[in-house]
Amino acid sequence: MTPNIIIDCDPGHDDAIAIMMAGQLTNILGITTVSGNAPLSLTTENALIMTELLNLDAEVHAGASRPLMVAPRHAEEAHGRSGLDGPDRPEISREVASNDAVGFIIETIRTNDDIWLVPVGPLTNIALAVRQAPDIVDRVAGVSIMGGSAGAGNVTATAEFNVWADPHAASIVFDAGFKKLLMAGLNLTHQFGIDEQLIADLRTLGNRASLFAADLFDFYLASHRKRTHGQRAPLHDPCAVLAVTHPELFEFQSRSVRVEIDGAHTRGMTVVDERGWGEEPLNCEVEYGVDRDQGMKILLQTLSAYS
């Protein structure tokens, strides 16, 4: 059965690809935006660009313009000033359905069964929704997050951007008691990297979506190499979509995961208990492995469907 999802995002190159994949593999009930890779006005415009480019029948609702307690921080070094640097920016005619992403999330979960939340940006909107309407926690089928790490961070030695950018929100979400909480952290997404071969394959496909994706990846791969010397650039956010649609590609382990909200060197770290005898509840299915080749094949197949 095709899953019903709400994507909560901050596009963002990899968010844009997650939307492309979700447009083919899921039933998107709505896209909600949050301040993250770029300020909210830009992440929202970028989400509208994607829905118009792909001709998606999905409303865009703008959400939180700042984190719960810390100052807003963006990821210009990875995604450029616009959040989606690289391709020519198309003119768009679509507009947001509302500026109340949190209300949209609550209402949609209350009126639909078995929804998956797929947050791939800072967790501000989801935390606000949980705080305002705790009943939604038991109503969702699950939450599939791109965020955190069972290993090294990216913004700091220990913290991944989405959790670091709003650690208080992340802490609320990890502690909420969702019956299924899947975590695609950096330890996983760094196994799902893009390279020149993928970009060439996308250009060969030659449709509007795949060419836009290729232009996005040219920028994203170059900016990744400049900052990290890594060969492949991790395609983070699509992993959270694939974990819902193709769980067989992943190796999961049940873990206790807590968020460090005020460490001197560890703010925004996801503390993953890997001892195996801890006393905390196992609140999270942490992803440790992915079949990259199969995942990339699915990426190409879904993008070819836009022709």
Ligand code: BDR
């Ligand atoms: C996450 O941060 C953002 O820059 C990406 O879009 C992804 O969601 C990776 O740390």
Ligand code: CA
């Ligand atoms: Ca993102």
